[in-house]
Amino acid sequence: MVRNSRWDFRFLATETMLRLTKKADYGLMALKYLAEQALATGKTGAASAQSAKDIAEAYHIPPQLLAKILQTLARQGLLVSHAGTHGGYALARPATEINAFEVIRAIDGPLFITSCITIHGTCDLAGHCTIKEPLRKVNDSIKDLLAGIVIADLAETPDHEPSVTLAGGLVSIAL
């Protein structure tokens, strides 16, 4: 009865039904790392570049995989890259101006909360699915939620409380 899938979720406390890919996870971790390094070294921009290899080792992430992720982030303009001996990646903008939504979208691409909404905004089940609109609102709310979180919030800066109430992080949903 409980064993209806590969998971045994009898012992769960927290749970949701929405999934973030590992790549997005890694990407956020990398950005967090870069933000911390920039702050620690006092340097800013390309001066505080860290190589993909270094970041991968710091978090025990498959290096090749992280390399790809960083490449796409650079391609999307969230990071600046620099090849060469002391090259690497650095945040393209201040850590307070890059939010989680951008990062995730850059990596995973835009996915819709409901499979009902396609590229063209039309519904697979043309007209039959009346659930679309309410879910779109949820969709937007989640987006706002994530857009309200910036990299700086993730970074544990030395002189910075670990938990800070985030201004602008209030999201209302109206159906």
Next chain:
Amino acid sequence: MVRNSRWDFRFLATETMLRLTKKADYGLMALKYLAEQALATGKTGAASAQSAKDIAEAYHIPPQLLAKILQTLARQGLLVSHAGTHGGYALARPATEINAFEVIRAIDGPLFITSCITIHGTCDLAGHCTIKEPLRKVNDSIKDLLAGIVIADLAETPDHEPSVTLAGGLVSIAL
């Protein structure tokens, strides 16, 4: 550059990075249908039962697949089922007392927003991943968001405004 996946998302307006499975979609549609039928017929509980086949045809959903979904929903206690000639499924509770979170969880099972959090609450990258805690908050916020939406909100009742501001649908996030 844009063609980094099977989707061409150059024309997108709305977008998120979180996905709901088709099954959950179907499940919500089915519940909505049942809620509307119950209201339309004036009957309540098992008296307003609809067969899986009927619902599937109403929305052009693969009947066998919907059947399975309804079975799990019944198993989870969200629906009551009744075999036999005029059997079928009906909401186990009033449409105002079943929320989207329950439904999705019942169907997809609990998925974590970050692959970082496992069943046991531990992190794959034991200690290395410092991103976990902030994302857990997002996780919870999304949960609250979905828990604030009930089936009745999805149903288009005749004497009911299509768009209603939902009380309790206010979610705050503090990192």
Next chain:
DNA sequence: GGAATTCCGGACCATTGCAGTCCTAAGTGT
């Protein structure tokens, strides 16, 4: 009692996406 209807649930399969690896450029600094 029997037939029609409907739910139950296991087994199965095809496709797809994700995670991860490998390899070959090409740019950059010493």
Next chain:
DNA sequence: ACACTTAGGACTGCAATGGTCCGGAATTCC
């Protein structure tokens, strides 16, 4: 020249999703 690093395409293994099929059990109607 050489070491270091990014850029990116090709490929693989695996698991999950979406979907089908079948035999069986409950219920109702005749």
